[in-house]
Amino acid sequence: MxxxxxxxxxxxxxxxxxxxxxxxxxxxxxxxxxxxxxxxEFFSGVGEDAAAPLAHTISIARGPFPDTLPSGAVMLRGIRFRSVCEHHLLPFGGHAHIAYLPGEQVVGLGSLPKVVDILASRPQVQERLGEQIADTLAASLDARGVLVVLDAVHECVTMRGGRQSDSSTVTIAARGELAEPAARGEIIALLGRS
Structure with a gap:
């Protein structure tokens, strides 16, 4: 639409x-x-299938060492995103950090920002955006666990109301094995490293 x-x-x-x-x-x-x-541009994700970029996975069981599967997470940090808050129609934006524990299938890393872009290009709230990204990845990938951390600055906070120009909002959404706080601790620690 x-x-x-x-x-x-x-x-x-x-x-x-x-x-x-x-x-x-x-x-x-x-x-x-x-x-x-x-x-x-801002609302180009309305009606789009966010799972479409994840349709082409790669089997890592067919490589030169088919018995060697990843034991740890695949993580893509610093995915830039922007959205529009549905409460005031003001922009918010920041970085998404995504990690997943692959099974026998992995997805091209360029697919992850596409999922974020589609879901962020709708009237949104940050809390739901992170949950939608996690749900899409969990449902579409052969993943044992998914973690999505969003860190964003909201114009409705920085430019109006309390006018907290230095504040940002952090949300976490997790699925599968990464839903346990202890299991995601290592990944959360890696977010802070440059």
């Missing part, structure tokens, strides 16, 4: 009038179109 650009343009014009502005003044004339362009 694509964003209805014409409708967004009309609504942004109306919003500008509602806040006491003139949508026809030079500085605002193109604003409704620019907002429609931005919203088309």
């Amino acid at each position: 694509a964003v209805d650009r014409e409708r967004v343009v009309a609504l942004v014009r109306e919003l500008l009038v509602a806040i006491g502005e003139d949508p026809d003044r030079p500085g605002l004339r193109q604003t409704p179109t620019r907002v429609a362009d931005a919203y088309s």
Whole structure:
């Protein structure tokens, strides 16, 4: 489902009038179109299948040492993401860190940021975003466990209300073997290393 650009343009014009502005003044004339362009990008994940990037896994049991399976986690740190908070329609963004304990199948590492991008490109709350990423990975991969840590800055916190410009929000979602705090301790410790 694509964003209805014409409708967004009309609504942004109306919003500008509602806040006491003139949508026809030079500085605002193109604003409704620019907002429609931005919203088309920000909300491109609405209706998209977040599991699609995970469809092509690789069997590690077919390699030169088929009896050697990974004993530890595969971790991708620092996946940059941005989203729009569904409460105030203000942006939030930060880094996602994903770890999973593979079975006999692994996925290309480039697939993990694609899952994050699809799910973040919807009106969201950070708590649900982490859970959705973990659910998608757990359901789509041959994984014994999944851990998703999100660290994000929310404009609704930094720019309005309490105006806490230095704050960030950290959420954790875990599945399978990594749902146990002791099991995920090593991975959490690795997040802090550069």
